[in-house]
Amino acid sequence: MIRTRFAPSPTGYLHIGGVRTALFNYLFAKKHGGQFILRIDDTDRQRNVAEALQPILDGLRWLGINWDEGPETGGQYAPYYQSQRTGKYQAAVDELLRRGAAYRDFAAPEEIQAERDTALNEKKTYTYSRTWAAQNDDDVKKFEAEGRQSVVRLKMPRSGSLIIHDLIRGDVEFQWADEQDHVIQRADGSFIYHLANVVDDEDFRISHVIRAEEHLSNTPRQIFMIQALGYRLPEYAHLPFVAEPGSKTKLSKRKLDKYLKNKDFSKLMTHGKSIAGRIGLEITDDNFNPVITDFYEQVGYLPEAVVNAMALVGWALDDKTEFFFMPDLIEHFSLAGVTKGAASFDPAKLFAFQEKHFVTKTAEEKYELCKPFLEKGNLTIPSKPFLLKLIEAAGDRIKVAGDILDFADFFMPDEALPYNEADVAKRFTPESLPLLQEFAARLERQDDWSSAALEALMQQFLDEKQIKANQVIHTLRVAVTGKSTGLGMFETLALLGKERVRRRIERAVALKTPQEQTS
RNA sequence: GGCCCCGUCGUCUAGCGGUUAGGACACGGCCCUUUCAAGGCCGCGGCACGGGUUCGAUUCCCGUCGGGGUCACCA
Secondary structure (H helix, E strand, O other): OOOOEOOOOOOOOOOOHHHHHHHHHHHHHHHOEEEEEEOOOOOOOOHHHHHHHHHHHHHHHHHHOOOEOOOOOEEEOOOOOOHOHHHHHHHHHHHHHHOOOOEEOOOOHHHHHHHHHHHHHHOOOOOOOOOOOOOOOOHHHHHHOOOOOOOEEOOOOOOOOEEEEEOOEHHHHHHHHOOOEEEEEEOOOOHHHHHHHHHHHOOOOOOEEEEHHHHHHHHHHHHHHHHOOOOOEEEEEEEEOOEOOOOOEEOOOOHHHHHHOHHHHHHHHHHHHHHHOOOOOOOOOOOOOOOOOHHHHHOOOOOHHHHHHHHOOEEOOOOOOOOOOOOHHHHOOOOHOOOOOOEEOOOOHHHHHHHHHHHHOOOOHHHHHHHHHHHHHHOOOOHHHHHHHHHHHHHHHOOHHHHHHHHHHHHOOOOHHOHHHHHHHOOOOOOOOHHHHHHHHHHHHHHOOOOOHHHHHHHHHHHHHOHHHHHHHHHHHHHHHHHOOOOOHHHHHHOHHHHHHHHHHHHHHHHHHHHHHHH
């Protein structure tokens, strides 16, 4: 039975790199009809776990990366929180001690540091002298009498080597002599991650450990424990990590300022901020950052777009297929398709996937996705038929659900419509204004207010006047929408309706020539 | 610094001894066009370097260089 796991720490946010790791674990398990387990690595008990965990659970659910066992869903190997499994860890430490694979060490941190410094000065590989290692109960009594505190260390081999058969990297050899006597239990009795990790993977029957590359160097000490304890050795697959845009350094949420210098990253952020600003979202580095999954949910990205984009960071099916939904990924995923080199997170490509996925949505689906943004934006929500028509007219101009806010002009009170001064200055000229007013008069007499009829009306007007469309359309657009860019002109008019078009044109003309109006 | 991993267009990648080195995103140009967006077409652009092995290396081996990870009583 294939069982994989994702083991986040409750940090308060779901890192986009973590998403990729979780996704690959999920895909691999599902592909082989196995289970995907979510385990919470909260051995550091300082934090408020529940609060710091929620964004991670929500993020995974939003993306559709559902776990078969773990927090909230439970499972036969519960609990899935490391903080609740200390009894098992203690038993494992005792067993390691009993089998002579670990020892109680009474060295003070300064004493260890001194040995390290000496080795460094002599340019030698540091190896602990085990001077304060307790060999027996008498040693323990003696050291304790000195008032020393102890930690438990692994008694690592000092010769020979270990070969890890990594499913992605092939065989990797480590010399035992290079390994340290790592601490597995702290002086305060709490346990170190590596010990907990090994115990849990055994307990949960994890068959494949699929994790980021940074753990490769940690694997020997874990395998040492696995062997010492007589556990089953899982298969290992060390994924390339998700790197910064345009660099090979690990992506970190703390380097936001640096990433903002990247054009594509900055574009994503600017776009997101413009939406966030309009829905009154308080923006901080912790909750609003393209390195964090929340960002995408908050501005209205599609989870399938994020999944599609992240699936291709370090994995490819072939030389042409790139557009995937989750079921496709499950069908096609394989560790053989995972690349070895660090792969940069590409904000532009993620955005491109968003576009590709969003256009596949029907107007009805887009309506459901967009509506919440109007609510959050405190806007008067127009009728569903109107919104549906607007969404259809907007077409692919709405790229993320939050973009609906760009079209608020269409349902805001006519008196509140803002005018872009530069556009007004450019389009309201002594030549264009009379034409605008003349066409407005014709609109006044027009009864068929369909987009096609309006276009015909315009064409007739142009023919009669012997003028070109751009001599009047731009002015009309600014008069009716306040700016020079937007939907098709006639769709705009049709959407707005006769009454509102008249009011807007009147107001625009009045704004442009206040003196004439008042005198 | 020790150990380990990695190295194909700017980015993500296909390639698994013989290819005009393919695709996607981004970028540039053209077309379409009432603006914007989309779309269509074209273009720019890559095997880190040096030795081998071989009839033949992007591909296999070694070295160099470069990038990264890890060396905690963090996970």
